[in-house]
């Protein structure tokens with residue numbers, strides 16, 4: 001899963017938009033290995049260990065699908081990591097879905113909402129499957 005690509009970052013389209021994607025639901029880390037490499041030096045944590053350590057990072061577990069998946073905390077205004085200057089995460093740390101989102105001009109042609117596309121390999125279903133596999137091995 002390539003996430004180094006940053007072609008879609010800082011596009012005039014996204015600058016004009018101002019991050020409507022971030023004002024909705026935050027992106028999630030689809031790839032458990034990448035998540036633990038970024039935040040825990042590659043250490044594999046159990047669910048209970050992760051639950052204890054996430055609040056200090058400003059992160060939460062999404063459990064609605066039945067499989068816990070880490071994500072940035074949400075506020076009424078959207079992702080808690082969104083500031084007037086953009087995302088508080090470095091590009092390298094950002095959730096997989098945030099990096100993979102493909103900007104779509106149609107988003108700006110509507111008054112609200114995000115019509116930008118998450119590629120299938122970064123979908124919530126794929127994330128659910130990958131985290132389910134991960135939790136079964138720790």
Ligand code: SF4
Pocket residue numbers: 013014015017018019020021022101102103104107114115116
């Ligand atoms: S909603 Fe789409 S156009 Fe707007 S910042 Fe996000 S990816 Fe870019």
Ligand code: SF4
Pocket residue numbers: 019021022025026027072079080081082083086087088089094095098
């Ligand atoms: S983590 Fe950053 S890029 Fe992703 S939704 Fe939050 S503010 Fe936006």
